[in-house]
Amino acid sequence: MSVTRDMTYHRLVTSETTLAQRKRQLVADELTEAALPLLAEKGYDRVTVDEIVAAAGVSRRTFFRYFASKEDVVVQFLADMGTGIRAELAARPARERPSVALRHAVWVPIAACAGHGDRAVRVVRLILDTPALFARFLERRARWRDDLAAELAGRLGLDPDTDLYPELAAGTALAAFDAVLRRWVGSDGAEDPGPLTERAFAVVAPALDGRRR
Amino acid sequence: MSVTRDMTYHRLVTSETTLAQRKRQLVADELTEAALPLLAEKGYDRVTVDEIVAAAGVSRRTFFRYFASKEDVVVQFLADMGTGIRAELAARPARERPSVALRHAVWVPIAACAGHGDRAVRVVRLILDTPALFARFLERRARWRDDLAAELAGRLGLDPDTDLYPELAAGTALAAFDAVLRRWVGSDGAEDPGPLTERAFAVVAPALDGRRR
DNA sequence: CCTGCCGTGGCACTGAGTGTCAATTGCTTC
DNA sequence: GAAGCAATTGACACTCAGTGCCACGGCAGG
Numbered sequence: 038m039s040v041t042r043d044m045t046y047h048r049l050v051t052s053e054t055t056l057a058q059r060k061r062q063l064v065a066d067e068l069t070e071a072a073l074p075l076l077a078e079k080g081y082d083r084v085t086v087d088e089i090v091a092a093a094g095v096s097r098r099t100f101f102r103y104f105a106s107k108e109d110v111v112v113q114f115l116a117d118m119g120t121g122i123r124a125e126l127a128a129r130p131a132r133e134r135p136s137v138a139l140r141h142a143v144w145v146p147i148a149a150c151a152g153h154g155d156r157a158v159r160v161v162r163l164i165l166d167t168p169a170l171f172a173r174f175l176e177r178r179a180r181w182r183d184d185l186a187a188e189l190a191g192r193l194g195l196d197p198d199t200d201l202y203p204e205l206a207a208g209t210a211l212a213a214f215d216a217v218l219r220r221w222v223g224s225d226g227a228e229d230p231g232p233l234t235e236r237a238f239a240v241v242a243p244a245l246d247g248r249r250r
Numbered sequence: 251m252s253v254t255r256d257m258t259y260h261r262l263v264t265s266e267t268t269l270a271q272r273k274r275q276l277v278a279d280e281l282t283e284a285a286l287p288l289l290a291e292k293g294y295d296r297v298t299v300d301e302i303v304a305a306a307g308v309s310r311r312t313f314f315r316y317f318a319s320k321e322d323v324v325v326q327f328l329a330d331m332g333t334g335i336r337a338e339l340a341a342r343p344a345r346e347r348p349s350v351a352l353r354h355a356v357w358v359p360i361a362a363c364a365g366h367g368d369r370a371v372r373v374v375r376l377i378l379d380t381p382a383l384f385a386r387f388l389e390r391r392a393r394w395r396d397d398l399a400a401e402l403a404g405r406l407g408l409d410p411d412t413d414l415y416p417e418l419a420a421g422t423a424l425a426a427f428d429a430v431l432r433r434w435v436g437s438d439g440a441e442d443p444g445p446l447t448e449r450a451f452a453v454v455a456p457a458l459d460g461r462r463r
Numbered sequence: 464c465c466t467g468c469c470g471t472g473g474c475a476c477t478g479a480g481t482g483t484c485a486a487t488t489g490c491t492t493c
Numbered sequence: 494g495a496a497g498c499a500a501t502t503g504a505c506a507c508t509c510a511g512t513g514c515c516a517c518g519g520c521a522g523g
Contacts, residue, residue: 057469085509096472101511168389175388176381201429201446205453208425216417233414240418244457270500277501298478309503314480 065103068093072110077159081167108173115177118146123184136242139210151230158226182207206245213237278316281306285323290372294380321386328390331359336397349455352423360443371439395420419458426450
């Protein structure tokens with residue numbers, strides 16, 4: 038990206054993020070803040086990009102400099118979650134049972150949702166109910182699975198090309214994630230996702246911890 | 251759809267499918283036959299719908315009467331597979347272990363792919379490598395999961411609103427499906443999907459057959 | 464003051480997808 | 494065989510997402 042090259046020397050480093058980066062984040066937030074209420078109220082495909090940019094007060098062209106597609110304005114926040122999940126798995130103790138380590142990894146995005154209350158419920162519902170958004174979400178999820186599988190293979194010293202276990206375990210853990218997410222949004226955020234997650238992993242754990250590889 | 255109402259009385263019923271339906275299938279096949287080589291060779295997003303219809307000898311407008319989107323010309327065949335999977339699960343003996351019944355259900359689309367040889371390899375590779383197609387594929391897959399979960403709940407007498415098991419089992423079985431499909435296409439169709447499927451379900455079975463619900 | 468850099472807006476263009484209508488085809492009925 | 498009827502098709506126009514290009518304006522440093 039080569040965001041900043043020369044500026045970095047004299048100023049900041051104090052805040053870990055560049056001024057330009059923060060300005061960029063500001064505009065991106067402005068866009069999403071303008072978009073989400075519109076999309077939630079009228080429905081995804083009944084809102085045009087022109088309406089969004091009009092509400093945000095920027096030009097149409099600028100929108101596509103911040104988001105690669107109309108879908109991304111809703112879904113992009115999932116991107117960094119992927120790294121968060123993998124990081125959590127990497128941070129778990131090496132000898133911890135896979136079912137426990139994976140449960141903590143998957144808990145990262147669930148906690149992020151639960152922490153944002155009704156706001157997150159509305160966004161997730163929008164995603165799950167809009168085919169185009171749901172498809173993008175599943176695409177990201179597939180990348181999460183690959184990340185988790187790679188991390189698992191590394192932690193267990195397995196060859197991911199030979200052994201089916203890593204991607205099966207990752208896929209199974211994310212199946213649990215799906216179930217929890219759906220229940221949670223199905224209850225309008227009322228049901229506590231913590232016990233839900235434990236119940237889901239109780240069902241799935243025998244496959245994750247089983248000795249048969 | 252109300253395809254035919256009056257005609258059905260006097261003619262056919264012999265072939266179980268209407269003449270109009272077969273004609274429709276003929277045009278649809280013509281389109282896919284024209285599209286797949288083009289897409290496989292040049293890459294999905296470097297082929298326009300205009301090129302496809304030119305190769306097939308129909309108008310652009312007709313294309314969209316047969317396929318709701320450009321993606322569907324590649325992915326549509328997955329739609330009927332969904333019913334096939336569920337039907338297979340419904341046809342399995344009632345007391346068969348879930349891991350076995352689900353393995354047979356998931357074997358339906360795998361066998362369909364394996365039966366079509368190199369042709370299927372190319373299509374599946376195209377789908378897995380093209381983000382837009384992959385996303386659509388995952389969307390279908392999610393519907394498979396819902397179908398399987400509903401069927402499982404029925405067969406086991408579980409309440410799908412209370413019990414997490416049905417959708418977890420369905421999701422886990424499809425995680426196995428994913429792994430097998432990826433290995434199979436990764437080996438250019440050389441690896442036998444049969445043993446692969448058995449290995450995958452051997453890993454996953456403890457969760458599918460476990461008593462902890 | 465000038466100069467190079469960057470973010471932005473405006474504009475034109477491609478390509479997917481849809482509504483509408485007129486022409487055509489095929490099949491029934493008189 | 495001719496008129497009528499339903500369904501399919503092709504052509505045209507239109508909306509909207511997404512992209513390339515260029516010109517304008519602020520803002521740094523010399």
